[in-house]
Amino acid sequence: MSAVATREPSVRGTERGTAEPPAPRLFDPQGPTLEDAILATWRELASADRASCPVCWGEMTRVGVCSGCGAELS
Helix, strand or coil, rough: CCCCCCCCCCCCCCCCCCCCCCCCCCCCCCCCCHHHHHHHHHHHHHHHCEEEECCCCEEEEEECCCCCCCCEEC
């Protein structure tokens, strides 16, 4: 017997249509992700030469280095 990954969880042992809402999935983002924040910072740097640091909200320059905390984008 082999395992098969499916989008729908198995309903064996439970009934569909119960009043309980489904549990949140582990890997479904519920808001902005780290990737969203980094990409927004890159876009801001490309268009304005300056951006808010995604770590400390200090000023980040076009070279991708934060003057406040020293974080770097590379």
